[in-house]
Amino acid sequence: MAGIDSTDIHKIIVACDAGMGSSVMLASQLKKQLKGTGVIVEHTPVNSIPDDADVVLCHAGLAARAKAAAPGKVLVPFQIFLGDPAVTRLVNTIKNGGTVDA
Amino acid sequence: MRDGLLDPRAVLLHESAADRAAAIRRCGRALADVGAVAEPYVEAMLERERSISTYVGEGVAIPHGTNASKDDVLRDAICVVRFPAGVDWDGEHVTLCVGIAAKNDGHVPLLAALAEILLDPERARALREATKVSQVMKELTV
Numbered sequence: 001m002a003g004i005d006s007t008d009i010h011k012i013i014v015a016c017d018a019g020m021g022s023s024v025m026l027a028s029q030l031k032k033q034l035k036g037t038g039v040i041v042e043h044t045p046v047n048s049i050p051d052d053a054d055v056v057l058c059h060a061g062l063a064a065r066a067k068a069a070a071p072g073k074v075l076v077p078f079q080i081f082l083g084d085p086a087v088t089r090l091v092n093t094i095k096n097g098g099t100v101d102a
Numbered sequence: 103m104r105d106g107l108l109d110p111r112a113v114l115l116h117e118s119a120a121d122r123a124a125a126i127r128r129c130g131r132a133l134a135d136v137g138a139v140a141e142p143y144v145e146a147m148l149e150r151e152r153s154i155s156t157y158v159g160e161g162v163a164i165p166h167g168t169n170a171s172k173d174d175v176l177r178d179a180i181c182v183v184r185f186p187a188g189v190d191w192d193g194e195h196v197t198l199c200v201g202i203a204a205k206n207d208g209h210v211p212l213l214a215a216l217a218e219i220l221l222d223p224e225r226a227r228a229l230r231e232a233t234k235v236s237q238v239m240k241e242l243t244v
Binding site: 016017018019020021022024025026028029045046047059061062080081082083 | 153156158165166168171209210214217
């Protein structure tokens with residue numbers, strides 16, 4: 001997949017193994033940062049990424065599993081749970097327009 | 103906040119642990135002691151940690167189990183365990199663990215509050231250095 005235009009992003013999924021810890025924390029922050037944009041942010045275990053997800057955020061260590069579980073989705077890997085530059089970039093792209101690369 | 107999510111008996115402020123595994127076991131035991139998890143959950147916490155570190159910054163880690171271990175969660179609960187001398191967490195220095203047991207989303211507001219605290223270095227320091235259970239409860243309950 002080539003990427004996705006910011007205007008086509010309606011739902012972001014933060015995925016991790018259990019969906020109970022770090023992904024919850026990141027999702028709560030992201031929700032706050034994207035308040036007013038209309039973009040929905042949810043957290044799920046990596047095995048249950050919903051079909052209508054437009055962008056999947058997950059820890060770099062889980063990227064292979066996320067790719068296998070949700071083929072064809074734009075995947076944004078990150079390294080740190082709070083304040084990762086990849087997440088900041090995603091937020092800026094959604095707010096200012098542009099393309100999120102797969 | 104939901105009743106019983108953070109039981110004051112699961113706030114332990116003067117613990118010590120030789121290493122990361124011992125610290126995680128201590129968190130697991132705290133969750134088991136308040137009846138939130140069954141014993142096998144503790145091993146799942148160690149397994150989860152081996153795959154990806156639960157270090158989240160500001161000297162704080164949030165150990166929790168795997169997706170497969172949710173059957174061993176009896177109710178959503180959080181524990182706060184402080185290690186004043188610090189624990190080597192795969193190269194990071196951790197002095198506070200927020201252990202999580204969750205089947206549902208009852209703990210989400212508390213983790214959101216924790217994220218806010220960790221993004222504010224002053225509040226993060228206050229939480230790390232808290233020596234009274236009441237301080238911790240006050241910081242984390244929204």
